[in-house]
Amino acid sequence: MAEAHQAVAFQFTITPEGIDLQLSYQALNQIYLSGLRSWKKRVSRMRNSVIKGVYPASPSSWLFVVIATLVTMYMHSDPSMGLIAKIQQHLPLRYTDKHTHFFRDQKFVLPSLVSLVFSTLLWLSLILALRFCLKLLLSYHQWMFERHGQISNTTKVWVTLVRLFSSRKPLLYSYQTSLPHLPVPAIKDTLSRYLESVRPLLSDVEFKQMTELASQFESTLGNRLQRYLKLKALWATNYVSDWWEEYVYLRSRSPIMVNSNYYGMDFLYVTPTPLQAARAGNTITALLLYRRKVNREELKPSRVPGTVIPLCAAQCERMFNTTRTPGAETDVLQHWQDSEFVAVYHNGRYFRLWVYCAGRLLSPREIEYQIQRILDDSSPPQPGEEKLGALTAGDRIPWSQMRKQYFTSGVNKRSLDVIEKAAFFVTLDDEEQGMRGEDPVKNLDCYAKSLLHGKCYDRWFDKSFSIVIYKNGKNGLNAEHSWADAPTVAHLWEYTLATDAFQLGYTEDGHCKGQVDRSLPHPQRLVWDIPSEVQAQVQRSLAVAQALADDVDCHVFPFRDFGKGRIKKLRISPDAFIQISLQLAYYRDRGGFCLTYEASMTRLFREGRTETVRSCSNESCDFVKCCMSEEQCRRLFQLASEKHQNLYRLAMTGAGIDRHLFCLYVVSKYLGVESSFLKQVLSEPWRLSTSQTPVQQMELFDLKNHPDFISLGGGFGPVADDGYGVSYIIVGEDMINFHVSSKYSCSETDSHRFGAQIIKAIQDIMTLLSVDSKTSSSSKSTAQPETKKLL
Template structure:
């Protein structure tokens, strides 16, 4: 095989005349260039460690401090106030031969030592001040035009400390730690959140349980939690990752993994191999930016748009070269520092595709050439190979057992390593997807289901993310959830789509640009020795996939532009609207989950916004009972302001659910039972919602390219008798919705729920807020 020959740097044979040594200079040259690339990356990492280690100062600032100290000492002044003399006592300076330094050299060395210590002290002081500034969150609760003097001073100081261009992880050590809320406040907010869902006797019972918990076990658990908060970087994140994700033994397909879609109206090229070539290139360019920390830290705008607050970037660390490996009790996230290949699946066969050659990233055209070789390969799958991916789609314990029994050594171990150590996973799907044909709405639904679970065996659900390239050039991704949350993956996908369409581009006939080195070795076919009983997970996965009902629809009647004219938050507007749709669909209210990020804090993940509030329920009841317009307008404004306040509290560490979750984990460690916590954590989220944020609008020129609109992404229903709703606010005039439920529940009918969203409730609310495009 060509690739086997290229891999050998030298060969030797034993002859009667001695050893005949034959060197392959081409292979040696590739080894040399690959080594150069590796050392460049090491040097870059060291440089970045130094730069972010002294942030918010710069490495060159040491020179200014040293020159200043030397200048003052030259003027016969002691800027150290006696500290230099004390340093000299503990730092004896001697020549090897003469035994002493001359006075001038001694003063210079002591001055440099003092300058370095002073410089480091100033850096720590600056970092402490920046941490205090980033701990101030009152700005989130203020309104436009009513900014306090304290916030104005804070804005000025934040601008001063953020003047330098930061690296991706520069702010990490300056971000505050997530605070532990007072237990009394959490319980009070919890009782307020469930009041509209309970009858008077039920609410009294829950109040008694909460009071008993607070006065007895609660304070004890709280002390342990505060101790953890003092010791750990984030008192929630490690337990959240382990107990919510990694210890779950049910399938991660549908239940945990989520998907992201391609452009709605545009497919940049119909050539499958070309789309794959550009997509792989864009993803690897993003990885390069992450590795070099050239990616700008994600930051949130304040009320004064010129001032931005950094968000935690820790989730970017495990974006590539990462796999979730199964265990009998808990899974493990494995991350490798680097990977020079990707894993590819096509028609039941697995391939390893090297994306670097001699330390050089292959061009998009070369990657297209390699992908086309895979597409043209007509070899059949090995026994058991075609449906091997079903192991990652089924229950975790059977997968862990199979992995230990059949994949711990030999060719199976080597082939599995090639998949798990790959930068990411790619499926070259033999279907066509997208909004097309005579049934565009139905095709969008099938597109969503395909990305969510596919055939249950043609994705590798354990990889941090898997890219799907369809036969007609459409693309999408499926992401594993434990290592990061959706906004991190959405940021990656935005960059990928924009780079693919606007920067890399295609030729007139739809192929990638650039030249091809046709001496490239063929992609390496992975070899397996798999018994037939390995694929027993497919039945479980197939039953789960068949039960999921997905519906995707773009809402075009209006968007955030019209909503903002009412001076209403678009997110609050949509959340209240979804509750109204649920009320009309099911005849009542339910516990509603909206995901909010806590990345204002170091290693922050998410918090729950319990968006079904007393205020939103009061508005919906007034609307449904035919109250007057003025009354409905007033109640709607109160409800939207309440929702905004709940969202801000969740973002600033004053949420409810993560605190209660951690108290429950502590109780389990202590071996004590709490009826209150047990009941709280078993409550079903029948309406689970999430907004996909648009974070890099500068990458998309929607004025000149209005068709390049993202569809966003979605996820499966959290409760068997509930709905999963994801939405993305695109531009000023469109909101894209993704709704999921289960066929097995007769009470959740996607079409009926979606009909409420599309036809009735948004229009009902907007009538009360806008009249002839003017604010009422």
């Protein structure tokens, strides 16, 4: 009851003597402190808006321009070349008031004010000019296509200029207005690259038919659609991203669990504490510290690794306080400016956990204390509450109907608002996960499946991301895909793991550090009134989700024989090495080649998201066939590697294939015209869908002194019913972690079998390249022909 009284700012009672008013000064003080925090955030946002609005200049540069203008004027020189005089002539100073005459006749005040106006206009013009120059510099991408150690003079000058224009310390969003827009490729180039990409997958007859379809499309409908697309590119910030978000993600009516959402894992070998509440305390604190950095724009802008080239940071804007709400035809992403609480699920109950008190962020120990209160709460779930989250795991239309009919008023709306407006969602899982026990391989697979779908009702899959804290202290996350791509979430998760383990830390007995205010109000149980109709739909959604989850075959394994260190010694791109290995593994597993998807980012451009690298190329297929027939193939591997790198560069620089064709298809639908070519292209299945989880902040992890603190990365479900999903993360110099997924319902796929093929392919290619490298060196020294070595 004490906590309840503290939450009320004032009370009054009516007595025979009048009204007895009682004020709670403690509550009023908390209201004041909370409001103060809110105003500080507003002032901070206004300050940041000014700083990033004038970047690459600085606000103080305005004063320099004003002073320089005044000094030159009073040295009897006109820096404006007559503009100041013209501005003075057009000032409205024709008044009869004696004060106005006095003001107008002054020989010092009036010219100074005119100079101030001119200086401000000059300053704004200089900012626009600097920003335009920076955008031109960032539009130059030829540097990506130059060989290592063979940098042209043009690129050297370009690097110097970019460094000069970026010399000021930027905020997170400082580069946004200077990033170039994504260009629309020439339709002829896109079709040519497309035909080249499908050549190894089609017979001669099929390829001839596809070539005729492409030629017919280009000469008839293609150019018409291209004109509309170019018009959109002139008007929109990014001609792809809004349609990609809308039609690929938000308009999908199938479950987002497994099909869209993806997961991230904890450290592989280390669990910082075995206490569930303590791990939750530090994890929640680290996430909120990251949110504070995002809000204050204190994060350094992401850059292309090893360069000064910035990447678009727009995806960070909807990281927190965001949810995906279902609709009949399309879902909607809702984002709130701020939230002072998180939503917590435990043992079938939902709670609101306030993470701020009197305007301050709770300490990790206090959050642990509050989490422990939830864990110790033995109250049973309300009718229909336990499996309510299954609505977010099933089909979208039934969830939309239930939400519209039963969650738009009363206690259900208030409770749903808490979940949707929360900073993020937290699940306190009653299971133990991780690489442990007598069968670590199987346990890792179970860990992946748990993060991907859980029990199908103990996650809130609509939230931008949900954190899962297991009973043994292991953690992980499940992320919704529409608002951002994996690198953005990976950056957040890297910071969270590093801050948890190395910055916040734990006491010797495994608890969080810090003091506890035991007068904190208890976490608030959410109240529901779930009618039988909703409970029936929950069961139907759960059945759909459970069938989907049971069909997923996950296999996670670390590859420790070697890593990027040994690969780079051969002067080969680690990503190209892995992608070609995947082609070899798939060929051995299925006896053929398939359309292969590798995600590449386009964040060199404003609001850029992803592009497809079609990793199955003529060159990679030639190499694989060479390996299968046991012939000499080092040269073919080099060609395949260079081809893959070139495809990746083209995708990054806006010259990809699939997003362009996708947008042309959308335009055709708006115009109500059909294209046999586009219909066939977009219906082709991606039987091998791959993605690399980038390691972006290695400075946060001291792997020399703490070699066990390495992350497993994350993974996703299979894209095609008869295909594989493969995610991998290159950790340090000597390790690569793989996540393979497929479906049990397909008799031709097996995640464990494919994992074994990946390992064998990587080992075989490394053996081939290492032996050939030694043989090549030996042959050069003896001047003898190179000896052929068999795979």
